[in-house]
Structure formats: structure tokens, C-alpha cells
Amino acid sequence: MKLNTKSRYAVMALADMSKFPINNPVSLRDISLRQSISLLYLEQIFLKLKKSDIVKSVRGTNGGYVLKRDPKNIKLSEIFQALDQKVKTVGCKKDSKKGCNGKSAKCITHELWDELEIYINNFFENKKLSDLSLNRGDN
Amino acid sequence: MKLNTKSRYAVMALADMSKFPINNPVSLRDISLRQSISLLYLEQIFLKLKKSDIVKSVRGTNGGYVLKRDPKNIKLSEIFQALDQKVKTVGCKKDSKKGCNGKSAKCITHELWDELEIYINNFFENKKLSDLSLNRGDN
């Protein structure tokens, strides 16, 4: 059970951005250097963040990306959703009528995984980008 | 972020077993049929559960596996550990001196992932096999 790098990097990159004055475009190149994340990979990630309205882009020289909202208003759950990163504990279909394992009803542990999924989502739902303790050190 | 089938099947299989009188060996063949899990795969899983002292085996005809403890005393976290299923949210080394991304210190979001890991482990730590609502239906 592990988090993929895309979502992790997304949070890292946004946390990096949030250290700078809002409306000041931050280039992916800079983030790439500071956080040691491949520039090309970051581009992929930011296209998704843009589509989900978390950042906006400024093209051209001195361009970059800008947070669309105050970090206080950006929930981590949004970031994960932007990257299609779902917490999927089960193969079981949500639709209980179909059944989980070809059988007629929910599988024996269905409730458990549902509960876990809600539990984890809850964590991200309650965390804001601004909650990350941003030490102004060398990172 | 998803759970692998091995851990999921392990929980399903043990939940299945716990419906039967303790000390009554349950064969993998039966579990396989009831839960629609490959027999060969179950064998792999149960070897690990056995090594971790969660079940014991009874060989021969009418043999099978038996829970070594009351379901009330089997934490889900033990089952996951038995299958080497760890909650790994980060690539960062635990050892904070090494640094996470080749840089000198912890990465900017290190605390967050640690927190998440503890949060999730906590879920499994507090759930017992006996907590699974076992409807005596067709599963």
C-alpha cells in the first residue's frame, strides 16, 4: 500500500510554491532544481493541477505557475483527485447489487474496506496545503 | 494508493475461517470455493500466515488450517505484517540524517507522510478479526 510519486511530487511542488508570494509565477525549472524532481515529470503533473483549477499558468519569459487560491483553501484531497489518485482499497464494485466476487452479495470484508477508504479520505479532506509545516530552511 | 490482493484475500479467508468452530480445520479448498480465490494463491498466503503464528496447519485428510488464537485477539495489523504489506507513503528514508531527496535534510512534506502512515497503521492496529461484521448469509 503505497502512495505514488505523482501525488507526492504534486504536494511537494505546491508546498514549494506556497513559500513564495502569491501572484509571483514560479517556474517548473526552479521547482525541479529545488525539489530534485524531473522537469518533464513536473510538466505532466502541473497540466493536471491546472485542469483541476488548483494553479494557473503564465506563459513566456518569467512565466511559471501561480496558485489559484490561498493555501488555506486548498485541501490535499483536491490535489490527489487532480492526479486521479484514488484510495482504492477494494476490487469490489461500489454498486452493491453486482456483488464483489461474482457472488450474489457483497464480499465478507466489504464493509471493512469501505470504512478504511472513508477513513483515509478523511485525512486528506481535513488537511490543507497551509497545514504543511514550512520550515524556511534549505528545502 | 491501493491494497494488494494478498492482504485482502488473507483477511477474507481468515474472516471466513472465523465463522467456523475453533479447532475445526478448514481446508483451503473450501475457502477457495466459498470466497472465489485461487487455491494455489491461498496456499501461498497461508504459508505466510502460518509463519507469523496466526494459523496452524493440520495435514492429511480432513485437515486444513485452524486459527491459533481467538479472533478477538487477532489484530488486522498482524495480518498485514504477515504478508509484508506495509503502509509506505514515502520514499524518504526513516533515518533523517540521510535526507530524502539527495538534499541535506528531510523533504518538505516529510512530516506529512509520516503522519499519514501512523494514521493508517492506527486503523489496522485497532481492528480485530472479530470486528468484521460476519453476516451468516451466503458468503
Next chain:
DNA sequence: GAATACTTGACTATTTTAGTCGGGTATATA
């Protein structure tokens, strides 16, 4: 002694992940 059921390591197909590549387009500034 035949059938049942656990034991074990090695193997393999498929899927997912973690990126890279190549060729764009838009904008600022010199």
C-alpha cells in the same frame, strides 16, 4: 494404498509506475 490436503520454490504474464521524448505554442524583453 489411495485420496486429501498442506509445503515450497521457481516461474511467468500482466499491469502499473515512473518517468522520457519530441514536437509543439505563447509571451516578454532586448
Next chain:
DNA sequence: TATATACCCGACTAAAATAGTCAAGTATTC
């Protein structure tokens, strides 16, 4: 207006993890 910077975007790919299967056993009961 040329050029460098930086975003845009789909397609591709190597490597790792997952989800199993296979083969060849051993132990026990009826």
C-alpha cells in the same frame, strides 16, 4: 522582431510490482 524562456500535450518505454500458476513434493487419515 528575433530569441530565449517556459508552458503544452500526446505518445512512448523501461523497470518494477502484482497476481497469480506450475511442478514436485510430504504427511495423514480412512
